[in-house]
Amino acid sequence: MKVNLRTQINDREIDLEIEPRLLLSDLLREHLNFTGTHVGCSYGVCGACTVIIDGKPARSCLTLAIQANNCSVRTIEGVAASSTFDRVSSAFHQEHGLQCGFCTPGIICSIVALTESGKNIAEEDIDKVVDGHLCRCTGYVNIRKAAKKAVGIYQGDENAR
């Protein structure tokens, strides 16, 4: 039996009849065409599907769409329209914090959520947040640099142009 989902996704009001089993990741990707949210494992380990639900990063593959009822969901497409994004994305660009880019939107969502959390961010907080994402290309070194640069605790490699 279908259920009614009312939620806000990237500032868009959504009112849909959905199957209860529809995963949030599929709602975003298959129904709303927010394909920037990627799915890498479907069991919460890889972190590629991370989105921001009510201000907090969460795995969209481990969230039923209906669990987002009355929530506010931001995907990378919504995040990309925010003021925080420019600083974070340009740090990743400058520090070569991405290679294939598949895990990247999830990481950006996590870093943006951390930045917007209002807490005083220490280096260890960044490390812990990056711990929650698997990346198979970069070896994490440049992700750490980029994330630290984005929150202003690392100045970056000045040689990059």
Added chain:
Amino acid sequence: MLGETRYVGSSVLRNEDQRLLNGNGNFLDDIKISGCQYIHFVRSNIAHGIVKSIDISEAEKVAHITKIYTGRDLQGMLQSMAPSKADGGIFEEKLFSTMGDQDAFIRREDRHPIVVGKVRHVGEIIAVVVGTDPYVVEDAAELIIVDIEEIQPVVDPKNALEAESPKIYDHWEDNRSLHLHVRKGDIEAAFANAHTVVKRTFHSGRISASPIETRGVIAHFEDHNEKLTVWSSTQIPHPVRTYLAHSLNLPSSRIRVVAPDVGGGFGCKAIPYPEEILCSLISIQLKIPVRWIEDRLEHFTSSIHSRDQFHDIEIAMDAEGKILGLRDDFLMDCGASNPLGVVQPYNTIAHLAGCYEVPAMDVTATAVVTNKVPLSPYRGAGRPEAVFAMDRILDVAAQELGLDPFDVRRKNLVPSESMPYSVGINYRDGAPIVYDSGDFPKCFDTAVELLQSSCDTDRRRDESGRYIGLGAATYVEGTGIGPFEGALVRVDETGSIHVAIGACPQGQGHETVFAQVAADTLSVDIEDVKVVTGDTDAIPYGWGTLASRSAVVAGSAVYEAATKVLQKVKIAVADEWEISPDDLLAQHGRIFVKGTPAKETTLEEVAEKFSPGGDYAQKFTPGLEEQIYWEPPTVTFASGVHIARVAVDADTGAVEILTYIVVHDCGPLLNPQIVDGQIAGGVAKGIGAALFEEICYDDNGQPMNPNLMDYILPTNDTIPDLLIEHLETPSPLNPLGIKGVGEAGTIPPPAAIANAIENALTEIGVEINKVPVSPKYLLNQIQKTKEAKL
């Protein structure tokens, strides 16, 4: 060679980043085609057996299911997948003809893309479910009842060699799929004259590539123009096209294969797969677009695995620690088939001597088939296995001789004055191995200096009692293998530069690096260059991005094609101005006479005149474009040294990497930041292989850890910051002087880290003979050592 460079050699920020950062990347599963249906594969959960029956009656009744196919339904419509010249087979004839050993052979096995009769590993495709909803195809798949009569599985590769072992392929005389034998020098004399001989067995465990984007295929056959378009998350669109053409009996020109943004490959997307053929066939049959996205379990049970070599290696040394000779007899468990033939085992042979002078060697390789996922090259491709055997046995020998392993290593390096250095055996392309460039001693000394300046090398224990140790490993890497790569460079009538290449990236930054090369060759602004990759309709022939080859082979092709375009420009302009082409200079998009810059035209104007009907087009070939297929003479050798400093908790078996040093020589760096990124990513994979990653099978041929909970990928907390330095000795083998770098970082970490762990535990006396050094393995070795001492 390039003249003035504005871009090559600089860390130009990547052109591909923006779309990937803001969620507009175009990965396989992001491509939405109207009316596209979902495919779910039912796979064998039995390792070895005969399919007796497949009951699809309940599954067919499920709403939204379009069609269910079994092997029998599709049998007659497909050619079997024979390993073909479209992959590693290209060089095999030449290699075997130069090997000179009568016993050497390779057995080819034709495999059907879907099981017909015999199942050979857990994960093989048994049935295909097509439906309109991704959830429902899974529901239906659960209702399919497959009856398989089990056969005793072959799991241990050593048992596979025994006469009484069940056979994977009934028509084969035994389970060996390959035997190679290479020798040089007087091996018997080397061992007879040795002061010390040590022998050990080293195992490089079975690894899954595990890119974060799994594989996937969308196939769309359009009836109206009889054209099949296949989007695949692949490293090799052109070879996939060839495979599809053969398998489906279609003209290659009616097939377009596109690799969109690919979320990591590392070798596991560098062979054609059954799913590409099956999706295509089903799209043709049903006349609808279909899509399949590999799930993570499927990745572990159907995408290739790699490594899995057991080396019985023996080294003969003189009293001073100089290598006299090397024997190695290794066994590779290639799983149910060996899709790339000699590539991985022969790479091991070719790289075994590495940076060292080895006067005599005798190496045999045997590959056996077993009931596991097929084995094929993964980043490093046979080289990490070679370095693990060679650099481990050197440490064992040093220990036996009472010498410092760093000193022994240094003493045996090929001296810089011996370059170019001929190893005395052939590469897998059949050409003699010649280290064309490099300075191994300088590389080594630089690494040691970095080590000494970065940490206290005398410290043996930390405050919590962990043991600290150091280990080194060196490597060479044949990069930029052929047979060719193509580049099409066109200046369009608006003056913008279009570059299409056959190489196709999975994160390596092709859209940036090849734009740098094209921009500097043509002396234009990089913003005016657009690089197109991964589309068989963009350039007719191509090979793919794998084997640390693209910068060298595609880079040379881009350079040559752009150079020819520039020549064409100069010839036409010179003809019009009635001067010699040599008097012309091209700079920043302007063409002018040397010394008289007032007389000038622009690339845009020239391009317009080359448009069909234009002034130049009347006299010269129309179109300001050139297409080049660059064929390397043979590989060019990159080289390097890694040093690891680790802390080992002997109570829990945990290993932490404290310091990691890389000194690498891949010639002039096209883009230093991207090169460092490749190295860091490679090292992380090497650390994974050294400490975490191994796919294990139980006695029934069931994978024990086909998930990311139990197959542990390196996480952020496990990878330290790296200290990286470069040597830039140019290669004489290509116009840019460059050598490949994609795999380099992955090659030595297992050896360097294992050496460091062993060094840390000197007091206990533990030997490390296997990677990954998991806590289970390490604690077992410690226990065994302690018991042996009792």
Added chain:
Amino acid sequence: MRPATFEYLAPKTLEEALELVGDDSRPLAGGQSLIALMNLRFATPEALVDLQGIPDLTRISDDGEFIRIGAMASQADTETNSIVLNSVPLVAECIREIGHWQIRTRGTVGGNLAHSDPASELPAVMVTLGAHYHLASKRGERKIPAVEFHQGAYDTALDPDEILTHIAVPKQKPTERSALNESVRAAGAYAIAGTTSILERNNETCLRAKLVLFATGSKPYEVQGLNSVLVGKELNSGSFSEASELVASQAPHFDDFHATAEQRKQIFRALSERVLQETWQKFQVGSS
């Protein structure tokens, strides 16, 4: 890897929820374990009763003697909650080791406990701290000690018609210190072995000691006879070493993919010695 069909029920009150849960109608908390299992189709419940709409279940409060943590309190909220940080610091310390922040934002305290994963830290901490779980059903409410709630791997005392409503954790006394450590191969991976401990001190001597092992393949294991080794003594490295011998002799036999039973005993021994040391040191530095 997508779930099978199920019916979705979203009660607004506990009473409504209790009407709905039953044999094949399972409570859905944060779903961070359950949905993963459903995606793999290892779990195929006929109905899910989503508890997230019941506001009472997320409350964290201090009733003087106990910190009461609502079963639906998210792990991320709990680990940063000042009441929790001040009064049951081991709970906060422990939760920081569960999965990742991105998991803990939706993962709940009650969901973790009811899942009773043998490798999970939190059940062991609750056993260590002597927490009580409050269970409700149409039949009434009951209170059960953590040690009785966790009956084995993924096995609890929760009846199919019951819902875990909140956990009452005794506040840490000024004379108590606690700690946790574990052996994990990489961030977020399952623990190979883990230990958690609480020590109470009177002047310079140990008044009470408790040590619990997790990742034993079953329920958390409380080390027996620890008091006789530690209580009444000024603790030093010798005492911790003696206690760890006790652990080695008792640790449950559990052999799996990541460690043999003997290796696990050895790891438990090492971790126990360290966790006791660490707990004791917290007295010296005045930390909680």
